[in-house]
Amino acid sequence: MNGLKRILLVEDDPKDVELTLTGLAEYNLANDVVVARDGEEALDYLYRRGDHQTRPNGNPAVMLLDLKLPKLNGFEVLEQVRADENLKMIPVVILTSSHEERDLVKSYKLGVNGYVVKPVDFHRFVNAVKELGVFWAVINEPPPGSVKKR
Amino acid sequence: MHSAANTLADFAGRDNCVNSAIKTQSLATKAGAPVTALDRIILRYGLAVGSVAAATALGFLADRCDLHESVFTIYLLAVALTSWYAGAWPAVIAFALGELAFDYFFTPPLYSLSVTREDIAYFPVFTLFSGLLIWFGVVRRRAEADLRQSRDLLEAEVEQRRALNVELAKRSEELQATNRELEAFAYSVSHDLRAPVRHIAGFTELLQKHANPVLDDKSRHQISMILEAASRMGTLVDDLLAFSRIGRAETQKTTINLEQLVKAVIGEIAPDTQGRKINWRIGTLPISYGDPSLLRLVFSNLLSNAVKFTRTCPQAEIEIDSLNHASNEAVVFIKDNGVGFDMKYKDKLFGVFQRLHSQESFEGTGIGLATVQRIVHRHGGRVWAEASVNNGATFFVALPTPGKVKG
Numbered sequence: 001m002n003g004l005k006r007i008l009l010v011e012d013d014p015k016d017v018e019l020t021l022t023g024l025a026e027y028n029l030a031n032d033v034v035v036a037r038d039g040e041e042a043l044d045y046l047y048r049r050g051d052h053q054t055r056p057n058g059n060p061a062v063m064l065l066d067l068k069l070p071k072l073n074g075f076e077v078l079e080q081v082r083a084d085e086n087l088k089m090i091p092v093v094i095l096t097s098s099h100e101e102r103d104l105v106k107s108y109k110l111g112v113n114g115y116v117v118k119p120v121d122f123h124r125f126v127n128a129v130k131e132l133g134v135f136w137a138v139i140n141e142p143p144p145g146s147v148k149k150r
Numbered sequence: 151m152h153s154a155a156n157t158l159a160d161f162a163g164r165d166n167c168v169n170s171a172i173k174t175q176s177l178a179t180k181a182g183a184p185v186t187a188l189d190r191i192i193l194r195y196g197l198a199v200g201s202v203a204a205a206t207a208l209g210f211l212a213d214r215c216d217l218h219e220s221v222f223t224i225y226l227l228a229v230a231l232t233s234w235y236a237g238a239w240p241a242v243i244a245f246a247l248g249e250l251a252f253d254y255f256f257t258p259p260l261y262s263l264s265v266t267r268e269d270i271a272y273f274p275v276f277t278l279f280s281g282l283l284i285w286f287g288v289v290r291r292r293a294e295a296d297l298r299q300s301r302d303l304l305e306a307e308v309e310q311r312r313a314l315n316v317e318l319a320k321r322s323e324e325l326q327a328t329n330r331e332l333e334a335f336a337y338s339v340s341h342d343l344r345a346p347v348r349h350i351a352g353f354t355e356l357l358q359k360h361a362n363p364v365l366d367d368k369s370r371h372q373i374s375m376i377l378e379a380a381s382r383m384g385t386l387v388d389d390l391l392a393f394s395r396i397g398r399a400e401t402q403k404t405t406i407n408l409e410q411l412v413k414a415v416i417g418e419i420a421p422d423t424q425g426r427k428i429n430w431r432i433g434t435l436p437i438s439y440g441d442p443s444l445l446r447l448v449f450s451n452l453l454s455n456a457v458k459f460t461r462t463c464p465q466a467e468i469e470i471d472s473l474n475h476a477s478n479e480a481v482v483f484i485k486d487n488g489v490g491f492d493m494k495y496k497d498k499l500f501g502v503f504q505r506l507h508s509q510e511s512f513e514g515t516g517i518g519l520a521t522v523q524r525i526v527h528r529h530g531g532r533v534w535a536e537a538s539v540n541n542g543a544t545f546f547v548a549l550p551t552p553g554k555v556k557g
Contacts, residue, residue, distance in 0.1 A: 013345060015345075015349040015352075015353070016345065016348075016349070019348070019349070019352045019353075022352075022356065097342075097344040097345050097348075099388075099391060099395075100395075101395070101399075118344070118345075118348060119348075120344055120347050120348050120351060120380075120381070120384030120385075120387070120388065121351065121381065121384065122348070122351045122352040122354075122355040122356075123355070125348060125352060126352075
């Protein structure tokens with residue numbers, strides 16, 4: 001849990017976490033995921049605070065961020081990340097249930113790299129997660145200072 | 151407006167002065183009893199008598215000071231005073247009394263009502279001037295009454311408007327609150343209802359995958375039923391959300407070539423028409439005015455429906471054309487030779503989640519025509535349908551055409 005992982009999944013719903021990990025497991029990416037259950041834990045991980053104090057230095061290659069989260073919501077996390085010199089380059093993809101245009105607009109204004117609406121259909125959901133994982137953790141070249149590929 | 155109000159205030163002020171003077175008098179005599187109509191009459195005529203008496207006293211004073219000529223004017227002043235404050239009839243009394251008193255006290259032979267030849271001219275002149283003064287008083291009173299009436303009317307109207315404004319503001323606030331609630335509801339549906347649906351579908355699917363070898367046919371069927379239901383619920387939630395978004399979306403209106411739009415939509419739904427024999431007939435369609443993406447949704451829904459409900463026909467005929475209608479609206483119709491519907495259900499046709507066909511014969515959630523109606527209404531237009539069972543249906547869309555974008 002404290003290790004350095006390529007994918008930071010910020011998701012409060014354990015069922016969504018399980019389904020997402022199932023999707024990522026198909027490409028053997030499940031072990032590359034660290035899960036934060038709320039916005040505060042996500043920032044703790046990024047800043048190496050609290051439970052994540054001892055993790056090695058480095059940023060995840062991508063952060064998959066839900067919008068509706070306990071404590072700090074997705075937008076608040078995003079704002080802090082984009083305002084921090086060391087974190088602002090982390091690719092952030094919103095992974096949400098919300099179709100709402102205002103959420104979409106707000107996310108892009110805050111500088112997200114992608115916005116994915118969780119499909120209701122399981123196959124499409126798994127595919128979406130798989131493709132996201134593969135693209136951001138394997139295909140994409142992350143910014144300097146990110147975790148290296150295995 | 152402002153000066154009129156000032157004048158009104160002046161009049162009112164003047165009247166108040168008189169009224170308060172009268173009131174003080176009556177207070178002294180009647181110890182606070184309200185001024186009755188009779189009191190008022192007594193006071194008005196009392197003013198007439200009193201002013202003539204005062205004029206007589208002043209006349210004697212003037213006479214003593216060798217100002218004999220001004221006595222006539224003093225009596226006229228008494229008439230003017232009475233006419234101004236007490237009205238026409240007291241002024242007539244003041245005139246009569248004044249004339250008698252002037253004759254009796256100041257015209258030779260003194261202390262008699264007879265008149266010498268050289269003084270007789272005073273009386274018609276006095277009558278003429280008094281008449282003018284009384285007439286002026288009447289006109290003034292009438293104008294004042296008119297003004298007061300207009301003022302009261304205005305005040306009443308202002309009060310009414312104020313009350314209406316307050317009511318309107320309240321209503322608009324209520325409406326805004328309802329709107330906010332609805333928006334919050336839709337948002338919550340989008341966020342919270344979709345997740346469990348996805349979980350049901352997802353975990354059932356996982357279960358199906360893992361347990362498939364050990365399941366019997368009945369269990370497999372039941373699992374597939376769960377999946378079907380979850381997927382339908384997902385579609386319903388998504389459709390409902392899309393429908394609620396139409397009401398909230400900002401519209402950006404421009405001129406639209408409906409012919410191009412219809413052709414684009416037909417191209418879009420081409421995958422659904424594969425293996426079908428459909429004869430499309432597209433007439434000359436008008437240039438319309440509206441939100442392109444919303445109107446596209448209208449025609450996408452109507453044309454998809456036409457394709458769907460002609461599925462049972464060996465040769466489908468779908469016609470899109472316009473009616474020569476009133477110049478203030480463009481009427482486009484989509485006519486098919488499909489299964490149609492019973493006209494007795496025409497009022498249900500555009501309701502949310504209303505369906506006139508079973509899920510087995512024609513799939514769908516029943517949101518399409520509700521969406522169509524909502525969009526057309528948002529454009530200030532109308533939508534209606536004519537059909538009969540197994541004899542095709544025709545859907546009409548009327549969109550207002552602002553004069554400036556005609557042609």
